Amino acid sequence: MVRPVVAIIGRPNVGKSTLVNRLCRSREAIVHDQPGVTRDRTYQDGFWGDREFKVVDTGGLVFDDDSEFLPEIREQANLALAEATVAVVIVDGQQGVTAADESIAEWLRSQPCHTLVAVNKCESPDQGLAMAADFWRLGLGEPYPISAIHGAGTGDLLDRVLALLPPKDEEDDEAEPIQMAIIGRPNVGKSSLLNAICGEPRAIVSPIRGTTRDTIDTRIEREGQSWRLIDTAGIRRRRSVNYGPEFFGINRSFKAIERSDVCVLVIDALDGVTEQDQRLAGRVEEDGRACVLVVNKWDAIEKDSHTMPMMEKELRAKLYFLDWATMLFTSALTGQRLESIFALAALAVEQHRRRVSTSVVNEVLKEALSWRSPPTTRGGRQGRLYYGTQVASRPPSFTLFVNDPKLFGDTYRRYVERQLREGLGFDGTPLKLFWRGKQQRDAERDMARNQNRMG
Ligand code: GDP
Ligand code: GDP
Numbered sequence: 001m002v003r004p005v006v007a008i009i010g011r012p013n014v015g016k017s018t019l020v021n022r023l024c025r026s027r028e029a030i031v032h033d034q035p036g037v038t039r040d041r042t043y044q045d046g047f048w049g050d051r052e053f054k055v056v057d058t059g060g061l062v063f064d065d066d067s068e069f070l071p072e073i074r075e076q077a078n079l080a081l082a083e084a085t086v087a088v089v090i091v092d093g094q095q096g097v098t099a100a101d102e103s104i105a106e107w108l109r110s111q112p113c114h115t116l117v118a119v120n121k122c123e124s125p126d127q128g129l130a131m132a133a134d135f136w137r138l139g140l141g142e143p144y145p146i147s148a149i150h151g152a153g154t155g156d157l158l159d160r161v162l163a164l165l166p167p168k169d170e171e172d173d174e175a176e177p178i179q180m181a182i183i184g185r186p187n188v189g190k191s192s193l194l195n196a197i198c199g200e201p202r203a204i205v206s207p208i209r210g211t212t213r214d215t216i217d218t219r220i221e222r223e224g225q226s227w228r229l230i231d232t233a234g235i236r237r238r239r240s241v242n243y244g245p246e247f248f249g250i251n252r253s254f255k256a257i258e259r260s261d262v263c264v265l266v267i268d269a270l271d272g273v274t275e276q277d278q279r280l281a282g283r284v285e286e287d288g289r290a291c292v293l294v295v296n297k298w299d300a301i302e303k304d305s306h307t308m309p310m311m312e313k314e315l316r317a318k319l320y321f322l323d324w325a326t327m328l329f330t331s332a333l334t335g336q337r338l339e340s341i342f343a344l345a346a347l348a349v350e351q352h353r354r355r356v357s358t359s360v361v362n363e364v365l366k367e368a369l370s371w372r373s374p375p376t377t378r379g380g381r382q383g384r385l386y387y388g389t390q391v392a393s394r395p396p397s398f399t400l401f402v403n404d405p406k407l408f409g410d411t412y413r414r415y416v417e418r419q420l421r422e423g424l425g426f427d428g429t430p431l432k433l434f435w436r437g438k439q440q441r442d443a444e445r446d447m448a449r450n451q452n453r454m455g
Contacts, residue, residue: 004165005054006046007080007113010090011100015120018148019090020044020057023158043258045288047392048158051165056080074107086114086164088157089138093119093131093145097138105138114164117143118157123150177219177226178349181256182235183284184266185276189296190235192332193266194218197341198229222342231256250279257283261352261394262290262345262428265322269297269311269329273318281322288395290348290429291325294341299331324421326428348428354396356424358389361398364423368416374402375412383407385416386438397432405435 006023008016023046046055058080081087089108091101108115117140122128128145135143144160146153182190198220218229234252257263263284267277284291295315301307312327319325326344330337365388374383384403391399398420402408417433420426 003045003052003054004085005043005056005083006161006165007056007058007084007087008090009058009077009080009087009104009108011092011098011104014090014092015148016057016090019088019118019120019146019154020046020055022148022151022154023048023055045392045394047397048162051162051168052392052394053161053165056084077107081111081113084113085166086116086161087111088116088118088161089140090118090120090148091135091138091143093122093128093135096131096134101135101138105140108140115140116157116160116164117141118148118153119143119145120148122153123147125152128153177228178345179228179230179259179261180264180345181230181253181260181262181289182232182264182266183253183256183280185268185274185280188266188268188271189332190266193264193294193296193330193338193341194229194232194235196332196335197222197338222339223346225342225346227342227345230259250276253280254283257287257289260289262292262349264292264294264341264345265325266294266296267315269295269301273315278318281319285321285430288397288430288432290345290352290395291322292341292344292348292428293319293322293325293327295327295329296332298329298336299334322430324427324430344428351426352395352429353393354426354429355393356390356396358387360424361388361390361420364420365400365416367423368419371419372412372415375407375409377407381407383412391434392432395430395432396426397434399434399436401436401438404437408435 008020010016024044044055044057046053058077087108089101089104091097117135117138119128119132119135122131122145125145128147132143132145144153144157146157148154182194184190198218216232218232220227220229231252234249234256257280265277265281265284267273281291293315295311301311308329311329315327316323326348328337328340328344330341332338365385369385374385376382381404385408386401386403388398388400391397400416413433413435417431420431420433
């Protein structure tokens with residue numbers, strides 16, 4: 001299913017990134033593309049209750065002296081809203097309504113999506129309501145007082161966002177094409193692979209709404225499944241553009257990763273894993289994408305029966321954070337193992353979308369706890385893990401409710417993740433684990449919701 005898009009907009013410094021980080025609980029929302037250029041749109045995966053959506057941060061609407069949108073910013077914002085179901089405009093409750101807020105509101109009223117006004121920095125519940133009331137005059141409906149920093153009010157806001165999303169239709173899952181991004185440094189053989197697996201000229205090309213115009217995706221059928229190969233124009237284009245040989249369109253790769261379900265990370269068997277490979281791999285993991293590692297130019301390696309396992313060990317040592325990804329040795333030149341790319345990608349995507357019931361998760365956790373107890377501090381406080389539940393898929397994400405997250409160090413956290421993998425599988429997909437203290441107010445509510453959903 002295509003996940004609905006929620007756009008977060010507002011002036012700089014109203015707290016957009018803070019809210020986005022709260023919704024997505026992942027890496028920093030702020031991504032500066034190029035200095036001096038408008039901050040680019042970023043997409044992240046958000047979830048609340050049983051819904052998953054994409055959050056797009058428009059990166060701050062900047063205005064000229066007359067509180068008019070700068071044209072290139074307006075362009076970015078229009079693109080973001082073209083694909084959004086709900087736009088959340090953030091305003092600063094402590095500042096009150098500004099002229100720029102009014103310009104945004106006027107522009108938003110002409111947009112086709114639903115709009116919610118979040119009045120941020122309302123830490124005090126009583127004053128918050130009064131502060132928020134002022135924003136009725138933006139003409140965008142009821143203002144929601146929130147504190148993005150502390151989380152107050154964000155639950156109500158998100159409930160409202162969910163209510164505006166189209167109904168979830170799980171049946172759609174199968175019919176949607178799998179989005180696959182072929183990524184890697186220049187010269188590793190991406191376009192050779194693309195040609196070899198798709199044939200040339202390639203079947204169908206379709207520009208995608210809401211993305212830059214030179215993004216071209218390729219649709220093909222393999223393994224009884226539709227695939228959309230992302231940004232195939234970017235794979236081919238390099239040669240015709242006069243960048244230096246060292247130019248590496250990393251931002252373009254990052255965009256492709258963001259749009260993908262599964263990434264095929266191509267590595268050159270002759271070069272091994274370089275720092276650029278590691279950056280891409282790191283981003284795949286951070287963004288929570290399924291992944292297949294393809295070691296290409298296998299034909300060019302002199303080998304005996306020990307070469308493959310030895311090389312796999314060597315490559316994996318440098319890509320330890322993708323230890324869950326399957327590694328395949330291919331040759332775009334001879335066609336060796338190319339069809340396995342789709343089979344493995346399909347498996348990885350299946351795991352990426354998988355959901356496990358709360359009772360099964362807790363069985364595995366119980367087992368893990370009995371083999372190895374959580375650490376105890378020098379002061380004698382022991383970590384307690386009460387229960388866990390899968391809160392999202394794509395990638396499978398688990399919330400673990402504990403007495404105090406600080407008591408769980410990296411070593412124990414990694415241990416629990418390993419046990420979850422061992423008990424539950426999940427080859428080909430990263431997992432996300434959220435460690436939450438029981439005192440957090442919405443913990444109980446989340447649990448109740450998840451139990452309702454998963455039984
Ligand atoms: P953005 O530019 O809109 O993405 O804003 P940021 O998320 O970077 O936040 C701008 C500033 O506002 C930072 O100094 C935040 O610490 C502060 N801020 C964000 N949310 C809140 C909030 O709920 N209350 C208060 N008092 N400050 C906040
Ligand atoms: P891209 O920049 O990642 O798209 O890489 P290309 O597909 O343009 O390939 C770069 C160079 O590597 C070209 O000279 C290809 O012929 C060569 N190449 C690509 N795949 C293979 C392979 O499997 N084996 C060998 N020996 N050479 C390859």
